[in-house]
Amino acid sequence: MRERIGRWSTVEEVDAERCRVRMTTESLDWPAMALGVVGADFRVLEPPELRDQIREWGSRFIRSCEGDRTAGR
Numbered sequence: 001m002r003e004r005i006g007r008w009s010t011v012e013e014v015d016a017e018r019c020r021v022r023m024t025t026e027s028l029d030w031p032a033m034a035l036g037v038v039g040a041d042f043r044v045l046e047p048p049e050l051r052d053q054i055r056e057w058g059s060r061f062i063r064s065c066e067g068d069r070t071a072g073r
Contacts, residue, residue, distance in 0.1 A: 005034045020045075028053045 001019050002011045008030075009023040021042075023031045032053050035042050044051045 001038055001040065004038045008034065032057055 001021060005011075005021070009021050012020045012022070014020055021035075023034070025031060028047075028050050031050055035044075035054070036057075044054060
């Protein structure tokens, strides 16, 4: 986590397997994108608007894969 997004956020170790990431930003796009590229499971604690943003993005990504399943093969 620190290697991927540490210079744009604060990463605090919670235990050997978990950490807490804190970001200050004017747009929720950046934290959503940053969390998506780290390659690890995560849980959004707050703000609730970020949870909504990630749900919306997730739905959009899922919809992009629906329909013609042979496209791009």
